[in-house]
Amino acid sequence: MNKYVKYGLIAVLVLGALWAAAFFIKSNSKGAIEYDTKTPFIANIEKKTVATGKVIPQDEVEIKPQISGIIDKIYMEEGDDVKAGDLIAVIKVVPNEQALNSSQGRVKNAEAALNNIKIEYDRNKQLFDRGVISSQDFNNLKLRYDQAVLELENSKADYQIIRMGSAGGSSSANTNIRATVNGTILEIPVEEGDQVIQSNNFNDGTTIATIADLTRMIFEGQVDEGEVGKLKVGMPLEISLGAIENQKLEARLKFIAPKGVEEAGAVQFKIEGDVAINDSIFIRAGYSANASLVLEKKDSIMVIPEALLQFDKEDDKPYVEIATGEQQFERRDIEIGISDGVNVEIISGLTEEDKVKIWNKTEPIKKGEEEEEEATS
Numbered sequence: 137m138n139k140y141v142k143y144g145l146i147a148v149l150v151l152g153a154l155w156a157a158a159f160f161i162k163s164n165s166k167g168a169i170e171y172d173t174k175t176p177f178i179a180n181i182e183k184k185t186v187a188t189g190k191v192i193p194q195d196e197v198e199i200k201p202q203i204s205g206i207i208d209k210i211y212m213e214e215g216d217d218v219k220a221g222d223l224i225a226v227i228k229v230v231p232n233e234q235a236l237n238s239s240q241g242r243v244k245n246a247e248a249a250l251n252n253i254k255i256e257y258d259r260n261k262q263l264f265d266r267g268v269i270s271s272q273d274f275n276n277l278k279l280r281y282d283q284a285v286l287e288l289e290n291s292k293a294d295y296q297i298i299r300m301g302s303a304g305g306s307s308s309a310n311t312n313i314r315a316t317v318n319g320t321i322l323e324i325p326v327e328e329g330d331q332v333i334q335s336n337n338f339n340d341g342t343t344i345a346t347i348a349d350l351t352r353m354i355f356e357g358q359v360d361e362g363e364v365g366k367l368k369v370g371m372p373l374e375i376s377l378g379a380i381e382n383q384k385l386e387a388r389l390k391f392i393a394p395k396g397v398e399e400a401g402a403v404q405f406k407i408e409g410d411v412a413i414n415d416s417i418f419i420r421a422g423y424s425a426n427a428s429l430v431l432e433k434k435d436s437i438m439v440i441p442e443a444l445l446q447f448d449k450e451d452d453k454p455y456v457e458i459a460t461g462e463q464q465f466e467r468r469d470i471e472i473g474i475s476d477g478v479n480v481e482i483i484s485g486l487t488e489e490d491k492v493k494i495w496n497k498t499e500p501i502k503k504g505e506e507e508e509e510e511a512t513s
Contacts, residue, residue, distance in 0.1 A: 173459050173491035176482055179439045183432040183474050185366075187407060189357020191377065191385075191423045193348035194410075197317050200341035204334045205229045205311065207326055212345070214324050218315040224324075224345050225313040227332065239295040246288040250281075257281040319349040322421055353411045353419055355387050355427050358404040366431045367392055373409045374428040380417060387411045387427065432474050439479040444492050445472070456486070457493035465493045 208228035212218060257277055264274040323346045326332065335341030355375055359367065373387035387409035396403040409427065413419060445454050454472050457465040470485030486492070 170463060171465070172494045174441065174444065174494060175491055176438050176440050176486050176488050178436055178488075179479055180435045181433070181437060181439060181474055181476050181479060181481055182430050183476055185359065185363045185429050185431055187357035187359045187427045187429065189355055189407075189425055189427065191353050191355055191375065191411060191419055191421070191425045193319075193322075193350060193421050194352040194354050195317075196322065196346055196348045196421075197319070198343045199224060199313060199316060199345045199347065200335040200343055201227055201313055201332050202334055203227060203229060203311060205332060207328050207330045207332060207344075208311075210324065210326075210328055212321055212324065214321050216321050217319070218321060218347065219318050220315055222315045223312055224315055224321075225326075227311045227313065229311060239291070242291040243288070243295050246284070246291045250284040250288050253277075253281050253284045313344050315345075315347055317347055317349070319347040322346045322348050348421060350419065350421065351413055353413055353421075354390075355407075355409045355411055355425055357407055357425070357427050358399075359407055359429075361396055361403040361405065363431065364392065364396075364405040364407075367407065367429065371429060375409075375411060376426045376428070377419070378424040378426075379420070380423075383414070383417060385411050385414065385419075389429070434474060434481065437473070438482045438486070438488065440482055440486070440492055442475055442478060442480045444494060445480065446495060457495055458486075459491040459493060 205227040208226045210225045212222070212224045218224070257280075260269060260274055260277050263269045264271070325343055325346075330342075332342035332344065333339055355373060367389065369389055369392060371389040373389055375385040375387050377383060377385070389407060389409045391406075391408040393406040396405045398404075407427075411419075440456070444456055446456065447454055453469060455467050455469045458468045460466050468485055468490075471483040473481030473483050475481065
């Protein structure tokens with residue numbers, strides 16, 4: 137190999153090495169990132185919390201029978217408006233055989249006692265008319281006679297109640313189930329032919345119907361223990377209904393539970409608020425709802441977007457980077473206040489003239505790099 141060939145190979149190797157180095161540097165180099173800035177501005181901030189719950193009637197009344205039996209007829213339907221005294225259903229009495237037999241025996245005993253005292257009364261009345269016995273003896277006998285008459289009437293009435301459910305078929309008979317309040321029938325959980333149990337000291341009884349006034353509604357929801365301490369009775373609520381879009385209802389907080397309930401590892405406290413019903417919409421009992429509560433509010437304060445904040449890794453204190461020149465920045469420690477999740481209050485450390493670095497901007501991917509990434513993926 138002569139020296140010219142040797143020098144040619146060396147030149148080719150050098151040029152190849154230079155080309156490879158240039159390609160490697162070009163493909164791995166990043167262009168300079170130009171950061172934008174944003175100045176603080178004046179705004180209002182509201183710190184809110186949302187309580188999930190539902191809208192329910194303030195009072196629900198359960199109508200229960202005063203006598204056991206079978207539903208003979210139902211005159212109302214769910215959703216009907218009723219007034220106090222309206223007939224809802226009628227119960228057919230199925231008497232207890234033992235109670236019925238005992239009542240019949242009481243009637244017979246009363247009849248026998250009355251017949252016996254009547255004979256004695258009639259005989260002594262004749263003697264009294266003739267002046268044979270004193271008025272005191274006759275009056276005592278008459279009292280016993282009157283008592284026997286009343287005992288017979290009472291025993292017959294009890295027998296009638298056990299057998300028919302009432303003593304005389306009056307409009308207030310126990311077999312007639314009537315509304316006790318004005319409102320709307322929310323539910324009738326029984327059907328004709330169902331057996332029902334009377335309400336007494338030992339049994340709640342079978343519910344015939346549930347009635348509520350749908351013009352008086354409340355919001356019932358729950359808030360977390362971390363926020364319940366910031367609530368006060370009388371605070372305004374903004375109610376959003378899941379079933380009705382673009383409708384907001386106003387409410388006012390009236391109750392905060394003194395005791396919390398643990399659910400899924402977190403303690404929740406029940407709250408209630410009186411809801412102002414809008415006559416233009418119909419609110420059904422049990423609608424799911426969210427209540428927005430303003431925990432804290434500040435007007436006309438200096439704020440910056442919360443995304444501009446950085447936090448020190450050691451003491452977790454907030455800071456930002458301030459522009460000092462063309463794409464030159466320095467750290468500035470700041471003190472922050474309330475935040476609504478978008479903007480945060482600046483208490484100290486910044487002025488309205490400062491230019492805050494939007495620090496998390498990244499360089500756009502070049503077209504060649506984008507194609508290479510797509511090919512590798």
